[in-house]
Amino acid sequence: MTYSIMQMIELASTGFPLLLNSVLGRIPILVAGEDTELVDDLTESLTMLCPHRHKFVFWRDFTSEAEIRSVWDEERHDYEVNRTVVCCLSTNLTLALDRITQFMGWIVSIPLSADVLGLHVTEETLVKAAAHILRTSGNCGILRVTSPSAISFSLVKPGLPCLDVEKRIVSKILSRKTQSLERIRRLLKKSLRDLNVSEQIADEVLKLDDDSEKLTHDMFEEEVNSYVHAARRAVMILSRIRLARQLGASITLTDRNLYEAIGWETGEMPELVRFIRGEWHEDFSDCVKGGALSGLGAWVDSMWGT
CATH class of the missing domain: 3.40.50 (Rossmann fold)
Incomplete structure (x- = not known):
């Protein structure tokens, strides 16, 4: 099983x-x-x-x-x-x-x-x-x-991390699945409306249990991959932040600016940094200070109008 x-x-x-x-x-x-x-x-x-x-x-x-x-x-x-x-x-x-x-x-x-x-x-x-x-x-x-x-x-070691990303993934796939199934059922009911079929046959046609499982699986993969791709874009930006810090730049890029740049909305910066560390073996915690990303030139911050 x-x-x-x-x-x-x-x-x-x-x-x-x-x-x-x-x-x-x-x-x-x-x-x-x-x-x-x-x-x-x-x-x-x-x-x-x-x-x-x-x-x-x-x-x-x-x-x-x-x-x-x-x-x-x-x-x-x-x-x-x-x-x-x-x-x-x-x-x-x-x-x-x-x-x-x-x-x-x-x-x-x-x-x-x-x-x-x-x-x-x-x-x-x-x-x-x-x-x-x-x-x-x-x-x-x-x-x-x-x-x-x-x-x-x-x-084993207690301590609850920020789970906003994971909760968002679950909430989004359940919502998307429900909406998709409702649309499919409406379409099927409309198709059956003018047909002279028994209630038993109609119920069987409208039974979407297997489809529900497949939809959930596909949507879950989409949402997880969306987060992974956003994190990959963050790696690209953060690696340049680190380089800029090494060159002496000191202007900050806020969390909001970074999230807008990578096309993601949910979660806290330390959790994103932790995910990147596990996924790509890169530790960008030195680029995060007090809720802001440190060390990138003013031109980067100005790209998002701040």
């Missing part, structure tokens, strides 16, 4: 924005539960939350840390290379914990109560896995799966 985007939104409920934020921020996530098949299904399904990234499966696409580090090195040197998301399924949990130290962007299955290559997986295993990951990662998420219809997500 593969969980659809809509199913994950509904199951995670109010926790979905934080889950999405963690996946987009390449925070390692442990998917823990006693149903091994369910845990693995959800682990693979979570990779759909970052449709712009290429999925690697540990022990199928690579078997060592050196291999995945070479992929990350390529990311650092080439902005155009596809970013990666890694998933590790239950059967390879022990191998991953033995061979890997850096879990950036990993989604790992933790099959509680199962035996994996001689290891009996328990809650203690989950705690140790999280501790192992935290040695090299700033945080770690745990997605608990108690049944096919019950999941909950939390971060």
Whole structure:
């Protein structure tokens, strides 16, 4: 069973924005539960939350840390290379914990109560896995799966980031989906109006459950990719801000100016900087001071009429 985007939104409920934020921020996530098949299904399904990234499966696409580090090195040197998301399924949990130290962007299955290559997986295993990951990662998420219809997500290190972007994505796709389905139903009803068909047939024609799932998936990809492209434009501008700072420029560019330039409206600057750091391995936090972007010439600020 593969969980659809809509199913994950509904199951995670109010926790979905934080889950999405963690996946987009390449925070390692442990998917823990006693149903091994369910845990693995959800682990693979979570990779759909970052449709712009290429999925690697540990022990199928690579078997060592050196291999995945070479992929990350390529990311650092080439902005155009596809970013990666890694998933590790239950059967390879022990191998991953033995061979890997850096879990950036990993989604790992933790099959509680199962035996994996001689290891009996328990809650203690989950705690140790999280501790192992935290040695090299700033945080770690745990997605608990108690049944096919019950999941909950939390971060090991508490602290709620700004989730405006993720909430906007969810709100927008749900709104767009509802509007699209209403238009489709109106069109179908109009087409059926003059036909002598039974109510049962009409209901079947108007049943759009599968279409709803597909619409949600497509719209989710569009919204996430829109944010990624806006962030990529921000990288271009921020890299020039850094260069200008090195040349001695001191005039500021406000958050609003930057957001207007990249065609984005929602979120806080620190969160955008954090996303860029995870996605392109570039830290522009030195360009942000007191809610403003520092170090670009006055001509840039004047481009937006400030």
